[in-house]
Amino acid sequence: MIVLAIDCSASLCAACIYDTSANRELDRSVLDLGKGHAEHLIGVIDAALAAAGKTYADLGAIAVAVGPGSFTGIRVAVSAARGFALALGIPAIGVNTLEALAMEARAEAGAGTVMAVLGGTAGNAPATVQTAVYDEFGHEVYAPSIMGAGEAAELALRSGAALAGTAARAVADLSEGRLAIALESATADIATYARIASAKGASGGKPSPLYLREPDAKPQAGFVLPRREE
Incomplete structure (x- = not known):
């Protein structure tokens, strides 16, 4: 089975294509972004597929890092994994960081x-x-x-x-x-996510973000306009 693994849980926007039958990574694409995962993830996935000589039709499962980590990056990756899984009719498998x-x-x-x-x-x-x-x-x-x-x-x-x-x-x-x-890394190598997902299989439910702390960004109440009474 061919697995696409994606990870946006830290500064990296990473994707790799993994062949479970051969137990090896075919190829990968990794960008060190810090921010901007949403804008680059699809391009990173396309680059990994092209380098591996595969297409979306070849995929048998999606592995995704579900956190803990970057709130925005995790949401981007999990949403993409679930969307691809639904569109392709294949399982999405969550792996925590x-x-x-x-x-x-x-x-x-x-x-x-x-x-x-x-x-x-x-x-x-x-x-x-x-x-x-x-x-x-x-x-x-x-x-x-x-x-x-x-x-x-x-x-x-x-x-x-x-x-x-x-x-x-x-x-x-x-x-x-x-x-x-x-x-001392913030996340594991992208192929590690593919290996864990391959071992887990598709027995679990849909992947969901794993958040253990509150987000750093807080609503700025000082900018909220008072409600106007009629």
């Missing part, structure tokens, strides 16, 4: 149990993190949730977990050197 980071940490760094932790920016340690723990087989040990960075460090120590994600260093610093860092 935390499980993808954990899988990549196991594959790239040889980690066993992994705590994926997202939050903060370079040089800015987060007060809270978005986290989940997965064992050496990829099974969920601690479900995706939001907690204090100190709590996350304690949970990682109890679980014997290595750390992966943007908040990995901040959490490791709270452990006095007792926690290992396997990966």
Whole structure:
């Protein structure tokens, strides 16, 4: 089966074409945008298909990163995946960013149990993190949730977990050197999403965004005009 995987959960707008029967990636297209995923996603998908020598008619499933991550990017990717799935009559399979980071940490760094932790920016340690723990087989040990960075460090120590994600260093610093860092990325490689989706199959429901925190953008009530009384 040919799988299209897409990820807009962080700064990247990424797509790859994956052949499950051969267990290999055929080709990919990746742009580092920061913003503007909606304007570029279709072009990125078209470029990946063209590079792989495939068309939309060849696709058997869509894999999509559902977050946590960028609110706008996640909405763009999930909406596109569901739209393509409906139009093509194929399943869309959601993969959360935390499980993808954990899988990549196991594959790239040889980690066993992994705590994926997202939050903060370079040089800015987060007060809270978005986290989940997965064992050496990829099974969920601690479900995706939001907690204090100190709590996350304690949970990682109890679980014997290595750390992966943007908040990995901040959490490791709270452990006095007792926690290992396997990966510090905001998202996993696009092929990782394709592999996880291939293993999951189409047994789940339609993918939905996974949001663990409130959006950074807030309504600006000061600009709201008062209602006029008749």
